[in-house]
Amino acid sequence: MNIVVCVKYVPDATADRHFESDSTVDREGVDGLLSELDEYPVEQALRIKEQQDDEVQVTVLTVGPDDASDAIRKALQMGADKGVHVSDEAIAGSDSIGTSLVLAEAIKKLEHDLVMCGMASTDGSMGVLPAMLAERLGLPALTLASEVEYDAGRVRIRRDGDTATQTVEGTTPVLVSVTDQSGEARYPSFKGIMAAKKKPVETWTLSDIGVSEDQVGLSTAWSQVMATEPRPPRTQGEVVADEDGSGATKLADFLASRKFI
Amino acid sequence: MREVLVLVDHVDGAVSKPTTELLTIARRLGEPAAVFIGSAEDADDTALKTLKTFGAEKIYTVEDADFRQFLVAPKAEVLAQLVQQVSPVAVLVASGAEGKEIAGRLAIKTGSGLITDAVDVQGDGDSAVTTQSVFAGSYTVRAKVTTGTSIITVKPNAATPEQAEGAGAQQAVQVEISEGAKGARITASEPRRSSGRPDLSEAAIVVAGGRGTGGKFESIEEFADALGGAVGASRAVVDAGWYPHSYQIGQTGKTVSPQLYIAAGISGAIQHRAGMQTSKTIVAINKDEEAPLFELVDFGVVGDLHSVLPAATEEVNKRKG
Numbered sequence: 001m002n003i004v005v006c007v008k009y010v011p012d013a014t015a016d017r018h019f020e021s022d023s024t025v026d027r028e029g030v031d032g033l034l035s036e037l038d039e040y041p042v043e044q045a046l047r048i049k050e051q052q053d054d055e056v057q058v059t060v061l062t063v064g065p066d067d068a069s070d071a072i073r074k075a076l077q078m079g080a081d082k083g084v085h086v087s088d089e090a091i092a093g094s095d096s097i098g099t100s101l102v103l104a105e106a107i108k109k110l111e112h113d114l115v116m117c118g119m120a121s122t123d124g125s126m127g128v129l130p131a132m133l134a135e136r137l138g139l140p141a142l143t144l145a146s147e148v149e150y151d152a153g154r155v156r157i158r159r160d161g162d163t164a165t166q167t168v169e170g171t172t173p174v175l176v177s178v179t180d181q182s183g184e185a186r187y188p189s190f191k192g193i194m195a196a197k198k199k200p201v202e203t204w205t206l207s208d209i210g211v212s213e214d215q216v217g218l219s220t221a222w223s224q225v226m227a228t229e230p231r232p233p234r235t236q237g238e239v240v241a242d243e244d245g246s247g248a249t250k251l252a253d254f255l256a257s258r259k260f261i
Numbered sequence: 262m263r264e265v266l267v268l269v270d271h272v273d274g275a276v277s278k279p280t281t282e283l284l285t286i287a288r289r290l291g292e293p294a295a296v297f298i299g300s301a302e303d304a305d306d307t308a309l310k311t312l313k314t315f316g317a318e319k320i321y322t323v324e325d326a327d328f329r330q331f332l333v334a335p336k337a338e339v340l341a342q343l344v345q346q347v348s349p350v351a352v353l354v355a356s357g358a359e360g361k362e363i364a365g366r367l368a369i370k371t372g373s374g375l376i377t378d379a380v381d382v383q384g385d386g387d388s389a390v391t392t393q394s395v396f397a398g399s400y401t402v403r404a405k406v407t408t409g410t411s412i413i414t415v416k417p418n419a420a421t422p423e424q425a426e427g428a429g430a431q432q433a434v435q436v437e438i439s440e441g442a443k444g445a446r447i448t449a450s451e452p453r454r455s456s457g458r459p460d461l462s463e464a465a466i467v468v469a470g471g472r473g474t475g476g477k478f479e480s481i482e483e484f485a486d487a488l489g490g491a492v493g494a495s496r497a498v499v500d501a502g503w504y505p506h507s508y509q510i511g512q513t514g515k516t517v518s519p520q521l522y523i524a525a526g527i528s529g530a531i532q533h534r535a536g537m538q539t540s541k542t543i544v545a546i547n548k549d550e551e552a553p554l555f556e557l558v559d560f561g562v563v564g565d566l567h568s569v570l571p572a573a574t575e576e577v578n579k580r581k582g
Contacts, residue, residue: 013531017396126377128365135369140444144358163272167449168332180513181506222374222408229401234557242564248572254560260521261580
């Protein structure tokens with residue numbers, strides 16, 4: 001059985017993230033890492049691998065600049081078997097439409113019974129990529145799983161929606177996206193870190209997956225950013241100490257002054 | 262005037278407030294046409310009247326008996342078929358988890374650009390210009406779709422719903438759902454129990470509790486009730502199992518943008534700020550005067566939430582008289 005996990009290399013959310021002059025995200029001036037939300041599908045893939053008697057191969061797939069190989073390395077350290085890094089200058093500035101095309105074409109070249117994704121990235125955080133991938137690959141999609149069960153080609157998930165908790169089922173080949181509620185991701189062990197050094201990572205260009213340069217990149221994006229502006233910083237208002245219970249009265253005064261009472 | 266398709270979000274026929282916001286926005290771009298997917302009983306007079314009252318010139322009704330048990334994909338096929346038939350100027354969908362998936366699939370199906378989580382949409386000539394709030398609310402981005410139909414998911418509270426009687430001409434639409442869209446079958450569904458409080462994403466006032474509550478949420482809930490607000494929780498609270506995940510505010514939970522946000526016992530990590538930074542007025546109560554959230558507040562109290570909140574609840578109830 002083969003599992004492909006799609007992961008993204010993102011700017012560190014705790015760093016000062018900003019835009020370049022062409023309105024793309026600065027991915028080089030800021031330290032990056034494996035998106036925290038993509039550790040969860042890696043974890044779920046590894047748990048399925050550990051539960052199966054048959055051999056399960058977990059391949060980590062990423063699209064991004066050279067540094068994005070860091071994201072693959074982290075997943076290999078956690079226990080994934082091999083990595084594929086699609087890297088091509090022409091991809092820079094692609095929107096989710098272009099990125100989903102690159103991922104889909106790469107996945108088509110890989111054996112895949114299960115395709116797994118996180119719920120969203122921590123930078124763009126549109127949360128649409130799993131649905132777009134499923135659409136492009138023609139796979140059923142079990143999305144936003146907070147629990148994943150796999151048994152002999154059948155996948156069952158729990159999906160906690162806004163109005164109901166659902167059980168959703170499908171059969172392989174199938175795409176599954178998982179939330180941060182699906183189970184804590186493991187830390188790489190020392191053994192895992194050492195073993196990762198010997199695991200194979202392939203680097204593919206656009207021509208390797210049969211995508212032409214004019215299908216991706218900033219200039220062919222289907223939506224256009226017209227302007228980016230830093231939001232004016234909030235100015236700190238009054239902060240009072242609660243002495244002898246005065247805090248509650250002052251809080252009520254404030255709420256009344258803003259007409260909330 | 263070209264049509265603007267609005268996908269109606271409803272639970273058993275009860276039309277959500279964000280749908281009325283979408284209809285209000287649709288009028289800026291063209292002629293609002295609501296797309297109601299549900300059973301004939303769901304599409305009752307009350308539902309249709311709400312859509313009409315908020316400006317729907319047309320209401321497409323789609324009976325979903327054949328595909329209700331499948332997740333998301335069939336709804337995207339319905340919209341794709343309508344897009345082909347009426348060539349709308351835009352398709353507006355509410356920015357929930359399901360709405361975004363529908364929009365993502367629709368973009369691929371129709372070869373159209375997609376913008377998600379708009380906090381404002383304005384007409385500009387033939388195009389729809391969106392405003393988004395990104396990087397935990399630290400940047401504002403203005404964008405537009407340049408290819409195909411503008412497909413936009415819009416966040417709750419992006420517009421104040423305005424009534425404007427539309428013709429509401431009802432038209433039943435027949436659709437063919439492909440076998441491929443029937444691969445994810447819903448085999449069980451348990452409705453979430455209502456708390457009786459306003460919906461978190463849509464509420465004008467939100468009172469949220471963090472690690473500092475120590476798991477005791479009574480004072481949070483009572484203060485929320487005194488103000489008529491919704492209750493929220495930080496990730497630490499949800500991870501500790503003190504409050505359900507559906508109340509989580511932050512990057513991996515809900516993003517809220519209420520008139521008033523009150524954070525009690527929440528220090529304010531970047532991931533939490535991402536979910537509340539665009540709130541109009543922010544108040545924090547925390548024992549730790551160094552809590553980063555105090556940097557954002559319009560008003561703050563350094564003190565123990567377990568004594569401040571009950572006293573404030575009493576004070577608010579007294580003043581309400």
